[in-house]
Amino acid sequence: MLRTHTCGELRKQDADKQVTLCGWVDKYRDHAGIVFIDLRDRYGKTQIKFNLEDNSDIQQQARSLRHEDVVRVTGDVVLRPEDMVNPKLDSGDIELRVNELEVLNKSLTPPFLIDATEIPNEELRLKNRVVDLRRPELQESMMLRHQCTKIIRDYFHEKDFLDIETPILGPSTPEGARDYLVPSRIHEGCFYALPQSPQIFKQLLMCAGFDRYMQIARCFRDEDLRADRQPEFTQIDVEMTFVEQDDVLSVIDGLIAKMLKELKGIDHPMPLPRLTHAEAMERFGSDKPDMRFEMELTDLGEIASQCGFGVFSKTMESGGRVRALVAPGAAEKYTRKMIDGLTAFVGDYGARGLAFFRVKENGLDSPIAKFFTEEHQLAIIEKMQAQPGDIIFCVADKESVTSAALAALRNRLGKELELYDPKAFSCLWITEFPLLQFDEDANRWVAEHHPFCYPHLDDIELLESDPGKVRAQSYDLVVNGYEAASGSIRIHDPLIQQKIFDLLQVSAEEAEGRFGFLLEGLRYGAPPHGGVALGLDRWVMLLCGYDNIRDVIAFPKTQKASDLLSGAPSRVDEKQVKELHLQLDLEEE
RNA sequence: GGCCCUGUAGCUUAAUUGGUUAGAGUCCCGGACUGUCGAUCCGGAGGUUGCGGGUUCGAGUCCCGUCGGGGUCGCCA
Numbered sequence: 001m002l003r004t005h006t007c008g009e010l011r012k013q014d015a016d017k018q019v020t021l022c023g024w025v026d027k028y029r030d031h032a033g034i035v036f037i038d039l040r041d042r043y044g045k046t047q048i049k050f051n052l053e054d055n056s057d058i059q060q061q062a063r064s065l066r067h068e069d070v071v072r073v074t075g076d077v078v079l080r081p082e083d084m085v086n087p088k089l090d091s092g093d094i095e096l097r098v099n100e101l102e103v104l105n106k107s108l109t110p111p112f113l114i115d116a117t118e119i120p121n122e123e124l125r126l127k128n129r130v131v132d133l134r135r136p137e138l139q140e141s142m143m144l145r146h147q148c149t150k151i152i153r154d155y156f157h158e159k160d161f162l163d164i165e166t167p168i169l170g171p172s173t174p175e176g177a178r179d180y181l182v183p184s185r186i187h188e189g190c191f192y193a194l195p196q197s198p199q200i201f202k203q204l205l206m207c208a209g210f211d212r213y214m215q216i217a218r219c220f221r222d223e224d225l226r227a228d229r230q231p232e233f234t235q236i237d238v239e240m241t242f243v244e245q246d247d248v249l250s251v252i253d254g255l256i257a258k259m260l261k262e263l264k265g266i267d268h269p270m271p272l273p274r275l276t277h278a279e280a281m282e283r284f285g286s287d288k289p290d291m292r293f294e295m296e297l298t299d300l301g302e303i304a305s306q307c308g309f310g311v312f313s314k315t316m317e318s319g320g321r322v323r324a325l326v327a328p329g330a331a332e333k334y335t336r337k338m339i340d341g342l343t344a345f346v347g348d349y350g351a352r353g354l355a356f357f358r359v360k361e362n363g364l365d366s367p368i369a370k371f372f373t374e375e376h377q378l379a380i381i382e383k384m385q386a387q388p389g390d391i392i393f394c395v396a397d398k399e400s401v402t403s404a405a406l407a408a409l410r411n412r413l414g415k416e417l418e419l420y421d422p423k424a425f426s427c428l429w430i431t432e433f434p435l436l437q438f439d440e441d442a443n444r445w446v447a448e449h450h451p452f453c454y455p456h457l458d459d460i461e462l463l464e465s466d467p468g469k470v471r472a473q474s475y476d477l478v479v480n481g482y483e484a485a486s487g488s489i490r491i492h493d494p495l496i497q498q499k500i501f502d503l504l505q506v507s508a509e510e511a512e513g514r515f516g517f518l519l520e521g522l523r524y525g526a527p528p529h530g531g532v533a534l535g536l537d538r539w540v541m542l543l544c545g546y547d548n549i550r551d552v553i554a555f556p557k558t559q560k561a562s563d564l565l566s567g568a569p570s571r572v573d574e575k576q577v578k579e580l581h582l583q584l585d586l587e588e589e
Numbered sequence: 590g591g592c593c594c595u596g597u598a599g600c601u602u603a604a605u606u607g608g609u610u611a612g613a614g615u616c617c618c619g620g621a622c623u624g625u626c627g628a629u630c631c632g633g634a635g636g637u638u639g640c641g642g643g644u645u646c647g648a649g650u651c652c653c654g655u656c657g658g659g660g661u662c663g664c665c666a
Contacts, residue, residue, distance in 0.1 A: 029629095084625080123658045124600080177665050178664090446666075450666040
C-alpha cells in the first residue's frame with residue numbers, strides 16, 4: 001500500500017506515530033511560512049502542514065499545490081496546540097507534520113469545487129461526474145447504497161434465499177413497457193430484449209425447485225423518465241415457493257424493519273399496515289398515498305345532489321362524483337391568486353375546476369357559497385369536520401378525475417402546509433389491486449400488474465361474468481407516497497394462466513410463442529409461488545432524503561436517456577450496423 | 590406527443606423590468622503574510638448573455654425557431 005492510514009482515521013492516540021497518507025487536496029491555506037492542506041479521501045479529512053523551518057524545499061513545493069491534486073505525504077502525527085483544535089473535523093485534534101511529499105498527480109483546475117456550498121447545475125455535474133462523485137453527498141449516498149444491499153443480502157441469506165442470476169439477453173414480451181432491443185448478429189432479423197424484470201425467469205426457478213430466490217437485478221424499460229424513474233434501474237427481486245400473500249409480506253416486513261432500524265435508527269410499527277386498493281382509492285384517491293399525514297378525501301355526493309350549484313348537481317346526475325378535502329389552517333395562507341394556481345394544478349389531472357370554501361365560524365365563504373343554503377353549508381362543514389380557518393377544496397367530475405386531482409392536491413398541500421416531518425418514514429401495503437383494467441382504445445382487457453398474477457380466490461368466477469371486478473392477489477409497498485415494492489402470488493396452473501391470456505386477447509398460439517417457456521415450466525409440476533420486487537434506487541433515495549433518483553446512481557442518465565459523461569447512446573460504424581443485418585433510415589443532414 | 594421552468598465569466602449569480610463600458614463573490618494567475626481551518630490583505634486576467642433569426646433608435650431583458658438541462662401529464666404489465 002502507498003499509505004499506512006486513511007485520511008479519516010487518525011486521532012489523539014496516534015500522536016507521535018510516523019504515517020503515510022494519500023489523498024486529494026481539498027483546501028489549502030498558504031501563510032508563506034506555513035502551509036495547511038486539508039487532505040481528503042473517502043474516509044475523511046486530515047489537516048497536513050508544511051513548515052518552512054522543517055523543510056524549505058518541501059514547503060516550497062507544497063505552496064504550489066491546488067484543489068484536487070493527488071499527493072502522498074509522510075510525516076509525524078502531532079497534537080494540535082490546544083487553542084488550534086478544530087471541532088468541525090473528526091481528526092481535528094491532530095495534524096500531520098509532513099517531511100516527505102510526493103505529487104502523485106497534478107489536477108487540472110476542476111470545473112467546480114468539491115466542497116462548494118453552492119451546488120453546480122446538474123448538467124455540469126453529469127458531464128463531470130467523476131468530480132461530482134467526490135462531493136460528500138454523493139460519497140455518502142453511494143456508501144449508504146452499499147450498506148443497503150449488504151443488509152439485504154445478509155437478511156435473505158439468513159432466511160435461506162439463494163442469489164441466482166437470470167439472463168440479461170432475453171426474449172421480447174408483448175405486454176408491458178417498451179423493450180430495449182438488442183439485434184442478433186447470428187440470427188438475422190432477430191432481437192434480444194433487455195429484461196424489464198426477471199419475472200418469468202424467477203417463476204421458472206420456483207418451478208425448478210429453488211424454493212427461495214433473491215437477486216439484485218438490473219432492469220430496463222424504454223419509457224419516458226421522471227425524477228424517480230431511470231431507463232435502467234435496480235430491483236431487489238424476490239420469489240418464494242409454497243407461500244401465501246401473508247408469507248411474502250411478512251418476509252418483506254422483516255427486511256424493512258431491519259433496514260430502517262440499522263440505517264436510520266427508526267422503529268417503524270410492525271407489521272406494516274395494510275390497506276386494500278379499494279379503500280386507498282376511496283380514502284386517498286391514490287394507490288400510493290403518502291401516509292405521513294391525514295387529510296383524507298370525503299364524499300360530498302349527497303349534499304352536491306341537493307344543492308343549487310349546477311356544476312355539482314349535474315356531475316351527480318351524470319354519474320360522476322363530488323369529493324373534497326380539508327386544508328387545515330389554509331384560509332389565511334392561500335390568497336385567491338394562489339388558489340387559482342391550485343386550480344391550474346388540478347387541471348393537469350383533468351379537473352375542469354376546483355371549488356373552494358373558506359370555513360368561517362358560522363358558514364362558508366366562497367364565490368359559490370350563495371348556491372348553498374345555510375343548512376347545506378353547515379352540513380358540509382360537519383361532514384368534512386372542518387374548523388374555522390380551514391379551506392375545503394372540492395372536485396366534481398368523473399370518479400377517476402376526482403381521485404387523481406385530489407390525490408395530487410393532497411400531496412401538494414401536505415408539503416406546502418408542512419403537515420408532516422420530511423424525515424419521517426411511513427410505509428404501508430396496498431393489497432387487492434384489480435386484476436384487469438379495460439383499455440378503451442384497444443377495446444380489450446389489460447393486466448393491471450402483469451399477466452401472471454393469481455386472481456383472488458373469491459373472485460375466480462367473476463373472471464367470466466365481470467372481469468373488471470376481479471381482485472388480484474397482488475400488493476404494493478408504498479413509502480412516503482412512492483411505490484417502493486410490488487408483487488403478487490403467481491398463477492401456477494397453466495389452465496388459469498391460459499384463461500387470463502384469453503381475457504387479454506392473447507391467443508393460445510401467441511401465448512405459446514411469447515410465453516411458451518413459462519407455460520411449459522408450469523406444466524411439469526409447478527408449485528404455488530409468489531414474490532415481490534423492491535425498487536432499490538427509490539429506497540436509497542428515500543433513505544437519503546432525496547427527491548431525485550439520479551443522486552443515488554453513480555452514472556445516471558438524463559431525462560432524454562442520454563449519459564452526458566460517456567456520450568451514450570451514440571452512432572456506430574456502418575460495419576457494425578451491417579453485421580447486425582440492420583439498415584438505418586436516417587434523414588440526411 | 591402535450592404543458593411548465595431554465596440556460597449570463599471555469600463555478601454560483603446580479604443587472605432598477607427595453608437604455609451608457611454586463612456588476613459581484615468564488616475559482617485561476619501574481620504579490621504580501623509562520624497557526625489557518627469558508628484564512629486574510631493587495632493587484633490582475635477572465636463575457637459572441639446556449640445557438641439562429643426577428644421586432645426596435647437601442648435586446649441579457651420582448652417575439653419566433655432550435656439545442657441542452659429540469660419538472661410534470663400521457664406512458665411506465
